[in-house]
Structure formats: structure tokens, C-alpha cells
């Protein structure tokens with residue numbers, strides 16, 4: 008950096024250059040600065056528009072509560088808690104962390120199941136959650152009304168921090184390690200060249216930078232837009248009130264979270280702070296965040312909030328008469344799926360983002376800063392980032408109407424009982440396939456994914472497709488069973504248009520793709536290649552199929568969730584001088600999937616193409632005549648049966664669909680949804696990227712080593728790292744398929760796996776194996792000495808579901824059709 012720096016870390020001259028510029032001095036920006044300097048990157052300059060903490064951070068309630076079912080969430084939170092415990096010793100600045108304990112209440116049988124499941128998962132992730140009785144709850148919290156409580160869940164080590172102090176401690180730590188912080192400096196422009204960020208323009212001058220990090224909280228979206236970067240987040244009103252002092256309220260009362268009453272309680276200067284996560288909330292600042300909003304408050308909407316205040320106060324009845332000292336409303340940013348937006352912006356190289364914290368910025372702030380700093384330094388994410396990576400954001404999610412409508416629902420998610428398959432109810436019907444209305448008539452129950460209305464399952468004629476949520480078999484379980492059976496015995500039709508589809512074309516398409524893909528795509532025209540894309544560490548970035556359509560033309564199909572990520576990865580790895588282009592053709596095709604043992608006979612009635620094994624073998628593709636259309640047909644399956652994916656040019660799809668349904672009557676054709684796709688693929692142990700395996704796993708861990716072609720002449724990204732891992736011998740973790748021996752219980756993922764009484768992992772995914780006759784799950788089994796097949800098959804396994812343990816069979820190979828006979832039939 009070219010500026011002189013005073014001993015306090017504040018520059019005496021305005022700097023014109025820094026290796027990293029961080030925008031925003033809230034908890035997130037300060038944490039990124041602190042962690043970058045910890046990694047030895049001290050040419051770091053943090054710019055704050057006004058004063059540190061003056062955005063959202065200053066008024067947070069500071070709850071540091073760690074349990075959860077997501078490994079990433081727990082990792083971010085527990086790291087932050089430990090950091091806040093120790094920062095004072097390092098910096099001399101207290102974070103105000105006080106481990107007063109944390110108590111969650113379960114007041115209905117379904118909440119009890121949910122909390123027990125969460126407790127099992129949390130304990131496995133190192134959070135010491137204890138189930139406590141109602142009388143213990145009463146002992147800890149004598150002022151609480153306990154008559155409706157079934158159980159409490161207590162974490163002794165959790166507590167509260169002071170958000171301003173914690174942020175100041177991070178800032179101090181960053182300065183002590185050589186970082187620089189500049190207040191009263193507003194970034195008003197982002198400079199870029201050839202798709203790469205080159206610096207920022209501030210209201211005090213220009214600063215060159217190799218890397219820019221946008222930590223501007225609720226301003227981050229507008230700031231991103233200046234650089235053409237999509238950061239879907241929206242501010243919303245967020246409330247707490249503070250009562251006058253109450254007798255019997257002491258500073259060491261544990262925090263209570265009462266999900267059923269959308270509220271939490273903690274002590275505040277002798278009174279109680281009652282915070283709210285109301286199920287229907289109010290977005291704020293839709294016309295832009297006011298420029299002068301500094302240490303700001305929003306005028307509270309008493310009328311909207313009064314019913315929630317009344318319900319909450321019933322938990323601690325004395326609060327009704329205590330008098331309200333302060334009713335506070337401040338803005339916080341929320342994202343369309345409730346996860347933060349972190350990582351390199353897909354649209355602009357070296358421009359990183361950490362924003363949209365969904366009311367968890369203090370709790371996860373330490374962890375987010377650590378993860379992003381490591382990501383910046385290494386260029387590769389250090390943990391599973393499926394839930395937080397900004398490259399999951401879709402362009403339409405930056406639409407203001409979408410954000411306004413969706414944000415009504417996202418604040419309340421934090422306290423909502425999330426049953427398996429819980430759906431967003433807001434901002435629906437955003438993307439519909441060309442045959443959507445036909446599927447609705449056929450009884451589809453739609454769920455939302457990436458804005459698409461996706462058929463999940465089908466109700467029989469005369470029955471309304473509606474979900475009754477529960478932890479057991481939901482009302483559509485038998486319909487799902489019938490769809491699953493139809494695929495195994497007859498034939499099904501599935502609309503999977505939401506898959507992402509890209510064309511890679513040009514003279515260098517083969518060379519470029521062979522560098523990106525771990526499998527070999529230098530194959531004859533018409534061949535489909537299943538492959539992973541790896542990063543330089545040899546862990547996975549994508550899992551998809553690549554079909555060669557011509558010498559210079561490839562067709563890529565991947566899951567809809569990775570649309571932005573896969574495009575980003577492709578573009579990032581096509582050299583500037585290569586003759587290869589990427590075109591998104593997702594909307595160009597309706598993808599109708601026909602699967603099942605009768606699919607050949609059935610489809611042959613509608614096409615003149617020869618669908619025999621000789622002419623159309625497994626993993627091959629052809630454009631075929633199909634009624635009046637010429638869809639691209641891929642003989643491929645994710646269900647584990649004989650079948651074809653028909654990529655039908657969109658405007659032809661209705662007549663193709665109608666012909667399929669009409670002729671299908673003769674073959675018992677059944678519509679099937681994504682629930683069936685899931686149960687079918689789990690039986691066959693087909694992996695799902697970002698659910699079963701993620702960016703921290705190698706193909707070897709995931710049992711996909713046979714799809715890696717180490718000996719390709721020019722190698723591929725990640726080859727050397729993967730070879731090094733391979734040479735080390737047996738992987739320390741391996742993906743295993745499990746089948747519960749008792750047909751009754753259900754698996755949803757995150758259940759803990761025991762081998763001979765010892766925890767060896769947890770399930771990444773679960774579903775019901777209707778053909779195998781019980782719930783099936785997949786998860787990584789870990790062993791420091793390596794996971795051999797001997798290790799797998801010599802153990803006795805049980806799986807813990809909400810505290811009950813169930814014997815289970817484990818297998819390295821798919822339990823359904825292990826030799827691929829049906830697939831190749």
C-alpha cells in the first residue's frame with residue numbers, strides 16, 4: 008500500500024493502492040479483514056462509508072447459539088463462538104461474550120421430533136445439546152410459563168456477545184496485524200477490465216486493488232449492480248423490544264428460543280429483550296437503502312407486530328405488566344433461500360462477496376470471515392459451500408418484485424418448523440415449463456426450485472394435490488410408491504426441464520472440455536460421458552453429463568441448481584485465445600424423461616428411430632424423428648432403468664407430450680415427479696451433487712474413481728492433486744449406501760451412522776426404497792486408517808433417528824441392480 012500508516016492503523020494519507028479492498032465495516036467486513044491478516048495478507052484496506060458498525064451490526068441482539076442440523080452452519084457458528092471467547096486475550100478488546108447458556112423449547116410433538124433430530128446431528132458436530140425436562144426448564148427460568156412445554160434443549164456453552172465490541176475486537180486484531188481501516192470513505196464505483204476487478208472509486212479518490220470484497224450488508228446488492236454483479240438480497244424490518252427492569256430477571260438467565268411463539272428472550276439491563284421472527288414479515292427499502300442511514304432505526308409498525316408481541320409475552324406473563332422501555336426495529340438483509348451470499352462473484356473475477364446474513368451475521372460472522380479469507384487466499388473454498396456460495400444465485404432472483412415478495416417469508420424461516428419437503432409459498436409460478444398446465448391437469452403437486460414449478464408427485468384423479476406435513480409418511484406417500492413401482496415395472500414420464508443445458512462449441516471445444524472434465528470427452532460423436540469437474544485441489548465442482556454432438560459441439564446437462572456455477576466454471580476455464588464458446592440453451596428445450604422397462608417398446612411406437620441396444624446403446628445420443636419434432640434423445644438414466652431423455656425444442660413439446668400420454672395408455676405410462684426421481688436414484692445409489700457429495704469430496708471419496716481418466720494426454724484440472732491423494736492409499740472417507748432393516752422408519756438425511764457402536768459419519772441423504780423394502784440413505788463413512796471394503800463389510804451398523812437406533816445394512820455397491828443389467832437391457 009502506498010499510504011503511510013499511523014500507529015493506530017489509520018492512514019495519514021489517502022491510499023491509492025492495496026492488494027485487497029474490503030467494502031463495509033460491519034461485523035462481516037471486519038471479520039474478513041481480521042482473517043486475511045491472520046493468513047499473512049496484511050496489505051488489506053477496509054473502507055467504511057460512515058463509522059464501523061453503523062449499518063446493521065450495532066443493533067443486533069448478539070445471540071450466539073450453535074445447534075443445527077447443517078454441518079456448515081454449525082461449523083460457522085461454533086468457530087465464531089470460540090473466536091469471540093478468545094479475541095480479548097489476543098487484542099485486549101472484549102467481545103462481550105458471556106456463556107449464559109441457551110434453551111430451546113419444544114411445545115408440540117412435531118417440534119419435539121425436530122429438536123431431537125437436531126440434537127442428534129448437533130452432538131455429532133460437537134455441540135453439546137442436552138434434552139431437559141419441564142421441571143428443569145422451570146428451575147432455569149422460574150418466570151417462564153411451562154404448562155405447554157414438552158421438553159427443553161439446553162446448550163451450556165452458548166450465550167451472547169456484544170456485536171459492537173466483537174466487531175471492534177476484529178477490527179483491532181486486523182489493524183494489529185497490519186491491516187488498514189478507513190472510515191468516512193464511501194465506495195461509489197467499481198473499476199474493472201477484461202472481466203476482472205481492478206479497484207474502486209471512492210468519494211475521496213480512486214484505489215487500485217487486485218481483489219475487492221463486498222461486505223456492504225444491505226447495500227451490497229446496489230453496490231454489486233454497479234459492477235454488473237447479481238447479489239439477491241433484500242432488507243426487511245426486524246424487531247425486538249426491551250422491557251423495563253423486572254424483578255427476578257438476572258443477567259445469567261439463559262437465552263430462550265420459543266419457536267412456536269416466534270420469539271426469543273434474554274436479559275437486558277435488568278429487563279428482558281424479546282426478539283421476533285414473525286412468520287409474515289415486511290421488506291424494507293425497496294426503492295434503495297437511504298444514503299444517510301447511519302446507526303439508523305425504522306419506525307416500528309405496532310399494529311402489525313402487536314399480535315406477535317402478545318403471543319410472545321404469554322411465555323413470560325410478568326412482561327405483560329412490565330412496561331416497554333424500547334420497541335426497536337432495524338433492517339437486516341434476507342436472501343431468497345435463507346442462506347448467505349459468499350464467494351467470488353460469477354460475473355467478475357477477483358470480486359468477492361459476503362453479504363445477506365439472514366439475521367445470523369453476528370453468530371456466523373467469525374466463521375464467514377475465516378472461510379472467505381481462506382477462499383480468497385487459496386482460490387478454492389475450504390469447506391462445503393453449497394449452502395452459501397453466491398454462484399447458486401440466479402439472475403432472476405435479483406428482480407425487485409421477486410425479492411419483495413419472497414422476503415415476506417424468509418425472516419420467519421428461522422423459527423419455522425421445517426418438515427421434510429417444506430416449500431416456499433411466496434413468489435411462486437415464476438418459471439413454468441411448456442407442458443406445466445398439462446401436468447397440473449394430470450394431478451401434479453408442484454414445488455419450487457430455482458424459480459421453476461417442479462412436479463413433485465401426482466395425486467390420483469379426484470384427489471386435490473395438497474401436502475399434509477408430518478415427520479411420518481405424508482399423505483402422498485402411497486402415490487409416490489405407485490410412481491416408483493411404475494418406473495421399475497412399466498414406464499413413467501417425468502418433466503425435468505429445470506435441468507441446466509449448455510452448448511460448448513468451437514474448434515477447441517474438445518481440448519477445453521477435456522481440461523475441465525475428469526473423464527475423457529474425446530469420444531466419438533453421439534457418445535454421452537458422465538463426468539465430474541474438479542478444482543486444483545482435486546475435489547469436485549460439478550457432476551454432469553457431456554454429450555458429443557459433433558466434432559466441434561458438445562451438449563452439457565447438469566442439475567438446475569448449478570446453472571450459474573456451471574456457467575461460471577466453464578467461462579472461467581476457457582482460455583481467452585481458445586476457439587470455444589458457451590451458450591445457455593436451458594429455455595430452448597423441454598426435457599421429457601421416459602424411463603422404465605417398457606420405454607423402448609413404448610417409444611418405438613412414436614418414432615421411426617431404431618431404439619435397439621445395437622443401434623442406440625446405453626450412454627449414446629441421437630436426434631430422432633418423434634411425431635412432427637426432432638428432439639435430441641439421450642439414452643441415459645438417473646432412475647436406474649432403461650430409458651431416454653427427450654430434449655424437445657420448446658415449441659414442439661406440447662404435441663410430443665400429448666402423443667406420449669395418448670400412446671402411453673397402452674403401456675401403463677404414469678406421470679412421476681421429483682420425489683420418485685429421488686427414491687429411484689437413491690436405491691441405485693446414484694449421487695446427487697451438493698446433497699450427497701460436495702466441493703470438499705474427491706471422486707475417489709464418492710466412489711466415482713472409475714469415471715476419472717488419469718491418463719488423458721493433456722491431463723485435466725485437479726489431476727495432480729487427485730493422483731497424490733490416490734497414491735496415499737485408501738480414502739479416509741467413502742460414500743456408502745444404507746438400507747434400514749425395519750421397513751417402518753423414514754430417513755431424510757443428517758441421521759448419525761454408528762459402526763460397532765462408534766460414530767463413523769452421518770447420512771447426506773435419505774429416501775424410501777420401495778423396491779428394496781425400507782428406507783435408504785447415503786453417507787460418508789470415515790476412518791482414519793482408511794475405508795477398505797473389509798472395513799465396511801466387517802462392521803455392524805445402526806442409524807440414529809431422533810434418538811432411536813435402527814439396524815441397517817451397508818453396501819459399497821448399489822443394492823439395486825448392482826451390475827447395471829436393467830440400465831443396459
Ligand SMILES: Cc1cc2nc3c(=O)[nH]c(=O)nc-3n(C[C@H](O)[C@H](O)[C@H](O)COP(=O)(O)OP(=O)(O)OC[C@H]3O[C@@H](n4cnc5c(N)ncnc54)[C@H](O)[C@@H]3O)c2cc1C
Pocket residue numbers: 030031032033034035036054055056057058059060061062063064065066067068069070071192193194195222223224225226227230245246247336337338339361362363364365366367368369370371
Ligand atoms: C433487530 C436485529 C437483531 C439481530 N440480532 C442478531 C443476533 O442476535 N445474532 C446474529 O447473529 N445476528 C443478529 N442480527 C443480524 C446481524 O445484525 C447482521 O446479520 C449483521 O450485522 C450483518 O453484518 P454486515 O457486516 O453484513 O452488515 P452491516 O453491519 O450493515 O455492515 C455493512 C457496512 O457497509 C457499509 N457500507 C455500505 N455501503 C458502503 C459503501 N458504498 N462504501 C463503504 N461502506 C459501505 C455500511 O455503512 C455498513 O457499516 C440482528 C439484526 C437485527 C436487525
